[in-house]
Amino acid sequence: MIRNSINLLTKKLISSTSCQRTRMRCFSSGATNLVDVNVNDKTGIAVVTLNRPPVNSLNLELLTDLSKTLDELESNRSKGMILTSSSKTVFSAGLDILEMYNPEPERSKAFWTALQDVWLKLYGSPYPTAAAINGHSPAGGCLLAICCEYRVMVNDFTIGLNETRLGISAPSFFISSFRNVLSTREAEKALTLGTMFSSDEALKVGLVDEIATDKADSINKCENFLLEFKKVSSMARAFTKQSLRKKDLEELENNREQDLQLFLFAINQPIVQKGLGAYIQSLKKK
């Protein structure tokens, strides 16, 4: 599959079609409109905004919209993508806990499959990606950010993979993308403790690349990073990125069903349900 996608990418990049001349401006990815896309006419860079108030928790519909958006960016040969959020304080609260609490079998399957799709498309995207992290970014929110190649975080928020604090283990593709950013030592420490880093701590450890004063500044900084690729062949860039990430991508691509079954098994454990129930209550009591 990865090899196929590299072959496909070659064909797409070397063929000259009308699509190359097409200018994207603004598109919405699907019926539910949980993701907004704005493309800068001059640079061709798309700002993709998660828009599921209040906290952009990733439910089936948001993941499906995001997945469709990533498809559209790829087929429109995007020059680059900046992922951000419409909230003033939350980038994404991670997976919607209600998708995992008292799960309905068919929906749970569709939910996890959509998350796998988003991860494969975002982590393996041929176009360059950056995250303008304009708010808290726990768990699945952090996952989206670490799939991107560059992260700029607004001051005074938190980011991390805190799954162990919820009594669950981060799935293997969460771990592989975390290790792509942090050293194995730092990743192990943070994952086992479920550390949520402040913006400054995240910068120090290398989880984010720059700090910004506000959302506009974070988008600006992401844009500057993406514009550096104007000097580089897009095909060479994409091959290099996908070669570096190939093992991680293949690990999920070749084990999707097993990964799904592991998720279904985990969320159906009474102890996990009890923990998630208590966590939902604690969020509501805040």
Ligand SMILES: CCCC/C=C/CC(=O)SCCNC(=O)CCNC(=O)[C@H](O)C(C)(C)COP(=O)(O)OP(=O)(O)OC[C@H]1O[C@@H](n2cnc3c(N)ncnc32)[C@H](O)[C@@H]1OP(=O)(O)O
């Ligand atoms: C078993 C296999 C492995 C599965 C892997 C899972 C990975 C995950 O992503 S699990 C999700 C982990 N997420 C979190 O731990 C974040 C929890 N949320 C927060 O810490 C805070 O909400 C926040 C820091 C993101 C934002 O704080 P803020 O004060 O602005 O908002 P709140 O008042 O806390 O929340 C508003 C509203 O939203 C509900 N909510 C928050 N997070 C989630 C969520 N992840 N899923 C569903 N719903 C969430 C919260 O309960 C509030 O709801 P009400 O308005 O109804 O009270």
